Amino acid sequence: MGWTELSSTNIQENIHLFFDRMNLDQKTKLTLHPEVGEGYVRRFLPRYDMEVVVSDYTFYRSQSISLSTKSPMVELNFCLKGERGISVQGKEHQLLPGLCSLQFMSEVEARFEYVGNEPFYMLGIGIPVSTFHHFMEESNGQRSIEFGQVLGKQSFRIFQEKLSPAASVALQRVMQYVAKPGTKKIEMETGVLGLLSMAFQSFLLDSETASVPLSKRDKEKIAQARVIMLECMVDPPSLPELSRMIGLNDYKLKTGFKAMFGTTVFGYLREKRLEKALFLLQQGEMNVTETSSAIGYTNTSYFAEAFREKYGVNPSVFVRRSSK
Structure with missing residues (x-):
């Protein structure tokens, strides 16, 4: 208030x-x-x-x-x-x-x-x-x-x-x-x-998110899940695997993660991957294919589409502009 x-x-x-x-x-x-x-x-x-x-x-x-x-x-x-x-x-x-x-x-x-x-x-x-x-x-x-x-x-x-x-x-x-x-x-x-x-x-x-009760311990586990996803960005665990790693059922993980971070587990991972891709391309040490692989995209076309959707420009065009 x-x-x-x-x-x-x-x-x-x-x-x-x-x-x-x-x-x-x-x-x-x-x-x-x-x-x-x-x-x-x-x-x-x-x-x-x-x-x-x-x-x-x-x-x-x-x-x-x-x-x-x-x-x-x-x-x-x-x-x-x-x-x-x-x-x-x-x-x-x-x-x-x-x-x-x-x-x-x-x-x-x-x-x-x-x-x-x-x-x-x-x-x-x-x-x-x-x-x-x-x-x-x-x-x-x-x-x-x-x-x-x-x-x-x-x-x-x-x-x-x-x-x-x-x-x-x-x-x-x-x-x-x-x-x-x-x-x-x-x-x-x-x-x-x-x-x-x-x-x-x-x-x-979003009734699931609005109603999920989270204890302090639940929040700590969900915060741990976020760290794991960032550390395993290239090869992330599946949702059931992540649930077992943090000791929280997948329903509470899904709804609790959305409540705390405003997006799904893999929606969050996607955003962080693209943010890292932007940083790597700005550094100018990797090309588009290498950057795609470095953040966990096995298909460069899928990466280019996701990058364009977020930043409004193809990664190859972004590289050319950054190098000028």
Whole structure:
């Protein structure tokens, strides 16, 4: 939970309250009080029911800020630098760099913890419940997911996962819109809708991923699986083999890996193979065939197709451009 506690009737109500707690001047670009820290918060309204907030600041000393939200809302956060602790209903949560967090809340009391002299950088997107329900409607007018269904008997629920490669690209595009003077609202809205769509799909619409319970030990085993796949990139184990290696059943491995890293086991491997291929080709010491073999592709044509799909250019053309 962050800067964008929105009401379906007055989307400014809660955010003004939070900014008051933060000693921020109420302007388009809100600056931190010089006695508290340095930095700013920038607000964007791509449309009437959507608030986008970019936070970039550093507190001089560790801070603890309490807030009671006034209206139910849905918030999507991308932590890019630093970390922030959140305490809600006696439960502690952390926003860490590289994490995507989707939060559902009704009226709750929360406490935010900030570490002193640590830069914090985050993009937050907030929408009211009515807009969330609109997004969850199918073409026949039926609603697949209800806000109350997600919360259940709780007043706060958070989903978190590592940024997927696709989400990272979409987030980068939105941050470019934020930095570019004269960005059109339609550009910002389109980019933000893309991020929301990917988050809803990953956390809510993929029922297996949304429901899988992971203990701390499960997460350690899944992290171990990721390391094994990277170390065995050329000749990776099959999913059943990987499950046996880490001591976790293949169902929990599949769903847990998707929950933690935003993609399948072999989808992740494919991305890392192509990232290594890009690095190797940039070094200029291997040709396309050698690079294909070095990352585990036995068929150079398949490698070229995957490389072109990810980077928009054939590897042979990329080599020629890099050598100029």
